[in-house]
Amino acid sequence: MTDVSRSDRVDVAELRDGLRGPVHTPGEPGYDAARTVWNGAIDRRPQAVATVSGTADIVAALAFARQHDLRVSVRGGGHNVAGFGTCDDGLVIDLSALKGIRVDPAARTVRAQGGVLWGELDHETQAFGLATTGGLVSSTGIAGFTLGGGIGWLMRAHGVAADNLVSADVVLADGRPVAADEELLWGLRGGGGNFGVVTSLEYRLHPVGPIVYGGVIFYPVERAAELLRFYQEWTRGLPDDLTTMVIFLAAPPEPFVPPAMRGRQVVAVACCHTGTATEAADAFKPLREFAEPVADVVGPLPYTALQTMFDGSAPHGLNAYWKTHHLSDLTADAIDTVVERAAELAALSPFSAIHLHHLEGAVSRTPSVGGAFSHRNSRFVLNILGQWTEGDPDPHLAWVRDTWEAMRAHASGDPYLNFLGDEGSTRARAAYSAEVFARLTALKREYDPENVFRLNQNIPPL
Ligand SMILES: Cc1cc2nc3c(=O)[nH]c(=O)nc-3n(C[C@H](O)[C@H](O)[C@H](O)COP(=O)(O)OP(=O)(O)OC[C@H]3O[C@@H](n4cnc5c(N)ncnc54)[C@H](O)[C@@H]3O)c2cc1C
Known part of the structure; x- marks a missing residue:
């Protein structure tokens, strides 16, 4: 400092x-x-x-x-x-004061300014029964999220947030305010904050909710390896309407968790289904039959409630250190390793966790030429979250690093940009395919040759 x-x-x-x-x-x-x-x-x-x-x-x-x-x-x-x-x-x-949002229900689009948060955007779009892929915590900014790709509950049906970005206004490094042309827009769809200050973003919207089917099913952590073996098979056949993730976490101190389990380590599947009640019930059936859960809080709920479900796990001011991997698949060795590493969570902090996001669906079907967001063929994104409220950060940092190292042999070697820390240019580069990175570099040379916008996952102009 x-x-x-x-x-x-x-x-x-x-x-x-x-x-x-x-x-x-x-x-x-x-x-x-x-x-x-x-x-x-x-x-x-x-x-x-x-x-x-x-x-x-x-x-x-x-x-x-x-x-x-x-x-x-x-x-x-x-x-x-x-x-x-x-x-x-x-x-x-x-940009936090820039809160303008305008929904065009006929065109099914929304334009929002660069300081808008996901909770604010969802609030407006849901008034029209519409939504686009947003973040799992409602206080995340739409701009940074979208510029980094943006994975969320609607991604398997409608692609990542960047896939839904249809136009953007930008102030360039030389101070010129412009509407992004096709090539700049391509770069904004996953290329991070490298090309200018995005003053407003226009998204494609989709009919969603207001009621969706989702929540979390918690299982005893002793069943984790079994659950992951089931999960890697089950997720192969899921409908696009269903997006899920596995979480290793401390059971929240909520009334739906049996008192004896509160605060204890559990493994959970969080999910969102945007189809009908019958379709959702059918899709969840194998998961419900897998094992006796500790708690099952999956059911009908407003989409906006689902979008705030994790807010309590991520309060402003929490100390955080994350590391990420894309996983082409979840092999038996990967499962053993992640379960072994998760066993250390109990001694760390109730805020630390491991998240395993299932991609595929529209994420892998969307043509990769449409935007800079890369590694669309990964099945999963792993996020290792060290999070603590007080005390020595070292044990948290060490656990995240060691877990990331242990998972390296089972991962593709590529990070997901939005979960990447300040890990240097090689890691930022690995968030893209070689072809995409070359195109981003050319774009950076054109729009920001002096690298004015370098405090980010940087694409150097040279
Ligand atoms: C609690 C929590 C939950 C999250 N959940 C998800 C999730 O579900 N899915 C997911 O994909 N990611 C998630 N993320 C990661 C998140 O998407 C990234 O951290 C993203 O960068 C946050 O955007 P922001 O605008 O809030 O952040 P900021 O810190 O404000 O911005 C991050 C960077 O984005 C760029 N940027 C931001 N706004 C602009 C702009 N208007 N113009 C140009 N550049 C800009 C800048 O380079 C800036 O440094 C989460 C993060 C947290 C902390």
Whole structure:
């Protein structure tokens, strides 16, 4: 962490004059709230946070950053686990005040500004019985999520969020506000925050809910290996309407969990089915018959309730360190390894977990030429989440690293961009196929040759 001494600070008076939105600087009320992000382990001190009120503010903020040679962070929802939404010494362009949303029910599209969160977008689109693939936690920003691909409950029916991005307005590195042309849009569909500040995003919508069928079925952790063997077969035949994930977690202290099991390690399948009640019941039957659950809270519920189901597991300010792998498949050795590594969770933190997201369906069917999001043929994405509220971070970091290392032999070697930490250029590059990375590099050269937007999973222009 670098603190900027007063004499080294740029004079932000000019920035303030040029913006309608507020500018927060060290020592002023609001600065600490403005510089923090979701991950409590990130403690960075920018020279200023410009909470922009629109495109003109972004143009002015970028010009100021260029003039003073300041590093630029772009913050949408602030959920990036590596903390790219804030920085030391530089200027944060904070989009959190940009909340405009307009649904066009006839065209089945929605346009939303870059500071909108998934809970806010779902709230509006569900008023029309529509939705698009969004995040599993409602406070995640739509912009960062979509630019990194975006896997969620609707992905097997409708593709990842990036597949549903139909247009975007962007302020480029040189300060030009533009509507993304076809090639830039291709890059925004998975290429991260490399090409400009996205002021608004337009999505394709789909009829969803308002009632869907989903929730979580919890099993004793002793059945984990069996469950995963069942799961890797069962998921081969699932309808696209059904998206599922396996979670190793501490059972929540909720009334639906038997008192003796609360806080104890369990393995669970979380799911969402967007078809009819009968279709959903048929699809869940083999899962329900697999074993006696600890608790079964799968049933009809509003889509917006499903979209907030995990909010309690991810409070703002939680310390987090994640590592990720794509898995081409779930082999017997992979299952043994993940079960072995999950056994250590009990000694760590009730917030730590392992998530195994099942992809396929529309994710693998969508032509990969449509956007930069890569590795569409993986069956699963593994996310290893070290999360703690206090104390020494080292045991959490060590468990995540060791688990990731142990799973390496069973993985494709490629990370999923949205779960990737600050692991350097080689890992960021591995999030793409070679062909996609070459095309992204060319796009970066065209739109950001000086790498103004480098506080991200960076695509170097050279
Ligand atoms: C609790 C939690 C749950 C999550 N669940 C999921 C999930 O279900 N599925 C999934 O795929 N991912 C998930 N993620 C990962 C998440 O998608 C990424 O962290 C994503 O980067 C968050 O976007 P954001 O706008 O909230 O983050 P920010 O930290 O604000 O932004 C992250 C980066 O995105 C870029 N960016 C953001 N906004 C803009 C913009 N308007 N213009 C240009 N660049 C921009 C910038 O490079 C920025 O550094 C989750 C993360 C958390 C913490």
